[in-house]
Amino acid sequence: MNCPVRHVLDRFGDKWSVLILIMLDEKGTLRFNALHHTIPDISQKMLTVTLRTLEADGLITRKIYPEIPPRVEYQLTEMGSSLIPYIDGLAKWALQNMPHILRSRDQYNNKVAFN
Amino acid sequence: MNCPVRHVLDRFGDKWSVLILIMLDEKGTLRFNALHHTIPDISQKMLTVTLRTLEADGLITRKIYPEIPPRVEYQLTEMGSSLIPYIDGLAKWALQNMPHILRSRDQYNNKVAFN
């Protein structure tokens, strides 16, 4: 039961963590609002919460510039970067297979509906 | 926003789907109760629900033998099997990095607690 897959799902199965890592990989360093613009449909609260968790886990860094107005920059750590290829692998798989899945799901639902 | 990663997370971010796929890959064909024994801490309901969804999506097959007592066997489809390597990739990463993550998290929490 201490299967590593459990850990992956417990940690990254949430709605936003992986997405934020992807964006930081794509764009490099990002400020809070810039990050928010790349993921418009996340709430401010969830963005903050998820960023703090990612920071706590050592997957991203949070650099605060003591200016006014304040500036905070987020960036992948080495460990965070090392996860990206595996996520990209999954994304590639999804790109190829998601259409099949959706069609299969529709067929299944129609079949059930007619019984 | 139609990022493939979103699809992956929406579909496999749930608590049990990926785990069931792993088990079916490891053990090959499995009956309902056999599968339940390999994942003891899933409820009967969630096992059923998750299996149905995986079947609907074309990731596993569900073969019913009209016997008494009934027998139902679950098995990966080709598409289901094709996902396994990518999950294994993530698992490998987790095995290497999860300890770091947990230690980092502890340190972070202690730091916060002392402020």
Add this chain to the structure above:
DNA sequence: CGGAATCCGCGTAGATACTG
């Protein structure tokens, strides 16, 4: 044996308002 049906608690996450 392999489910279906129902009820319900809890946690995640959204909305809103406020702040250094």
Add this chain to the structure above:
DNA sequence: CAGTATCTACGCGGATTCCG
């Protein structure tokens, strides 16, 4: 600009009971 604080609701998933 980059958050915090609070309140709330929705739905996932657990427990239980019953069935062919």
